[in-house]
Amino acid sequence: MKAAPAKSRLGSRGRPEESRAAILQAAIQEFARDGVAGARTDAIARAAKVNKALLYYYFKDKETLYGAALDYAFSQLKDHMMQILDRDLPPGEKVRTYVATYFDFLADHKVNRDLVQREMMRAGHGSPHLQRIAKNYFQPLFLRLGQVIHAGIASGEFRSVDPLHFVPSMIALVVFYFTSAPVMKTVTGFDPLSPERVAERRAAVLDFISAALFRHEGERR
Amino acid sequence: MKAAPAKSRLGSRGRPEESRAAILQAAIQEFARDGVAGARTDAIARAAKVNKALLYYYFKDKETLYGAALDYAFSQLKDHMMQILDRDLPPGEKVRTYVATYFDFLADHKVNRDLVQREMMRAGHGSPHLQRIAKNYFQPLFLRLGQVIHAGIASGEFRSVDPLHFVPSMIALVVFYFTSAPVMKTVTGFDPLSPERVAERRAAVLDFISAALFRHEGERR
DNA sequence: ATAATCTAACTAACTGGTTAATTAACGAGA
DNA sequence: TCTCGTTAATTAACCAGTTAGTTAGATTAT
DSSP: OOOOOOSOOOSSOSOHHHHHHHHHHHHHHHHHHHHHHHOOHHHHHHHTTSOHHHHHHHSSSHHHHHHHHHHHHHHHHHHHHHHHHHSOOOHHHHHHHHHHHHHHHHHHOHHHHHHHHHHHHHHTTOOTTHHHHIIIIIHHHHHHHHHHHHHHHHTTSBOOOOHHHHHHHHHHHHHHHHHTHHHHHHHHSSOTTSHHHHHHHHHHHHHHHHHHHBOOTTOOO | OOOOOOSOOOSSOSOHHHHHHHHHHHHHHHHHHHHHHHOOHHHHHHHTTSOHHHHHHHSSSHHHHHHHHHHHHHHHHHHHHHHHHHSOOOHHHHHHHHHHHHHHHHHHOHHHHHHHHHHHHHHTTOOTTHHHHIIIIIHHHHHHHHHHHHHHHHTTSBOOOOHHHHHHHHHHHHHHHHHHHHHHHHHHSSOTTSHHHHHHHHHHHHHHHHHHHBOOTTOOO
16 A cells, blocks of 8 residues: 655655656746746756756756656646547537637646747747647647537538638637736736636637637628 | 948947947847847857957846847837827728738747747746836837727727727737747648748738627627 | 665856956047 | 047956756665
């Protein structure tokens, strides 16, 4: 049953899984806050309450640790969203549920969204993780979403939008609100991240997307 | 008449304005590519073909130089967009022109959009430039855009959207496409930044926004 | 005893920033 | 117009603090 030896990870073999996990979580936090270039390995070690050399015991180098942080964040996001896509729902409901769920996920996972956003920026200037991330996490979601939209168009429920543009547009509406929140707070004086504003935004996004996606009465094609 | 002494900035007083400008432009490039944390002052000096000490002659420190880079990029953007807002156009045309112009500007100014995006991320974790940037550049644009939208609603041309959400949504649709381009290229296999795709996206964004903004026949309110 | 886990102390390279000296444009006086 | 001191512009060399990564040894479960 391997009873947990209380606390004190001191000494050795005091639960390696836990040490590795602590490092990974600390890394996620630091990388999300400061980026790969800005994050400090010393700070990660300190936050994980572990000697810095242990980072290099579990991970080859900073870049590899960053890659592991990305995998954690992206697979968490993918798993969460795939659940929605697996549901048996009509296209319109599925898209709306997807957007709502994605919105809620980002609202609740600041670290995740920061990390993802940071990596998207880095991808533009050559990230060694781009290929892996895109293929493993984004592509599956993107393909499935594309199918849903095509189904909606075929059934006449949707306008004949191009998924290649519509999908990024949906994501943009959700993601960008959080990205721009600090600036918007200064500009407007209101806190865009307060529960009320977030709820409002959720509704606005769904409204915006619905207006752009669903066919209106008397519309051609 | 001060005839330009050909080249050779060597020696001294070989046109200070030019040195300063060279440093600033180099800084903009480097900061856009690598962020504040990732950019190297040595690299900036090298790119500007200037001794590193000269950076500190014209700018207090790295952070100040970064601030100057931000001011350059943001004011360039603001000036460009204000021209549109100053035109005498009906609300619908003005919004569409604004979005199209913004889109074209970002398509043509990769460095600018990278710098802006990076600063938005940084704002979330306390940037010393946030206040200034928000007040000087974003707020004026935001207020003017809000007025245009209110006018469109009042005239019955627009649905009664909330500018506080609609404006960020518009910006999101334009900005995010470029942010996600590298990832989308890997996911889809197509290059989202090819002239044809960019033109397509421009049309898609205008379509998306129009569909969400303009009132449709037989709509309540 | 052995091998996995973990740490204190160290290092080599890098990085932002400084210093002291050098160069040349400018202007005042001879 | 020539000369020379003053001052802005510019640089080579340097420095102290930081940073990713290493090493050699300690700890402990089995």
